[in-house]
Amino acid sequence: MKIVVQREDFDPGAEIAALARETAVGAVASFVGLVRDENEGARVGAMTLEHYPGMTEKAIRAIVGEAMRRWQVRGCTVIHRVGELKPGDRIVLVAVASAHRGDAFAACEFIMDYLKTRAPFWKKEQTAQGERWVEARASDDAAAARWQEPARKAV
């Protein structure tokens, strides 16, 4: 499991190749999130990503651990950038290696959905109308809620 929070860019191809090195891996599902030049109707010129050092890595490790409990995962890489970013810049990479594609896809999407709602990152956008903190989306909560396991009955 490789979890990194950094200011620098990353290389998705190199990360995917590193996960594919083990010959029992038949599937690598991955996701790259990028800064869009438009959000909620305003042009975005730049963005600053703030985080909670220490807690961030812990939170991501817990999310990945939960994914490994639920699915057959042979390797996982999460890289999240912080600091100043411009439209087109990569923000986040989640890559999951597994023997089979179903596990790889599910674990990758699960990690992204949980990261969106549980990892302490905050985005501030610079637009023509000034700076603004990005607001959390109800759709992200809904996406994460899909993965909730049925509650166990109290005994």
Add this chain to the structure above:
Amino acid sequence: MKIVVQREDFDPGAEIAALARETAVGAVASFVGLVRDENEGARVGAMTLEHYPGMTEKAIRAIVGEAMRRWQVRGCTVIHRVGELKPGDRIVLVAVASAHRGDAFAACEFIMDYLKTRAPFWKKEQTAQGERWVEARASDDAAAARWQEPARKAV
């Protein structure tokens, strides 16, 4: 939409970067399928991928077209190799670019599931026990069936 069937290897990082070039793209979901060194309990030394030239490209184009009808897709790349492959070799890449991650993930997994059951490729494995054609899996049919839309009522 880029669809290629080729003997040569491909570069997932370069393909993902090409899809990410448009700044309205906020998400690129991708999948890389690889030759495993073990299948159905036997060690696999090599594999040959046969296909139906002409129909293959058509079938993949139809699958990608269906994905674009169902989800917001801003770009899509499918590369599938044929010929001789060894354990660890890449077989297939599906990469989907979208404004949002939900569309990118769904379209990418849909294309993989349909490709597995509708694109005319056949795998033959070389194992210590000799050559054998890989048999289609019921689990792949089940994975593709998940995406079936409810039938319209006859009028």
Add this chain to the structure above:
Amino acid sequence: MTDTIRVLYFASVREKVGCDAEEIELPAGVTTIAALRAHLRARGGPWAEALGESRALRAAVNQEMVPPTAAVRPGDEVAFFPPVTGG
């Protein structure tokens, strides 16, 4: 206009019949994939085996996957093959 069709075989079907493509005359009365398969099977030997009724085969007409009830017409390109295993 021609009365022939082109028939292609892939993967294990191709290996069993020992042939990857042939031109054949479409016999009168053979108008569907199922009928064509029965016609070819009637050649006996490797044909009877490769296209045996118990085999779960797929077919395509003019490069589109079709059910056994699909029509076959002169000039068509028809293919028989096992369920696909790419990806």
Add this chain to the structure above:
Amino acid sequence: MTDTIRVLYFASVREKVGCDAEEIELPAGVTTIAALRAHLRARGGPWAEALGESRALRAAVNQEMVPPTAAVRPGDEVAFFPPVTGG
């Protein structure tokens, strides 16, 4: 043993209170996140606004996200922040 806790503020909360971290004495009777938030809000001014009851804020104790009912003990690291927006 110390009676102080470390309180951290992030994003819009940090900007509003004009402070990213402080050490405070944990007052007697303040034993939960909700009570600590009310205690800080009682400072008035930017505190009342940044930690206002109508704001959907999140909290963490020792770097784990917790509900408002969670316990706060001397020595803890507590953080207040808006809902996260990474990824």
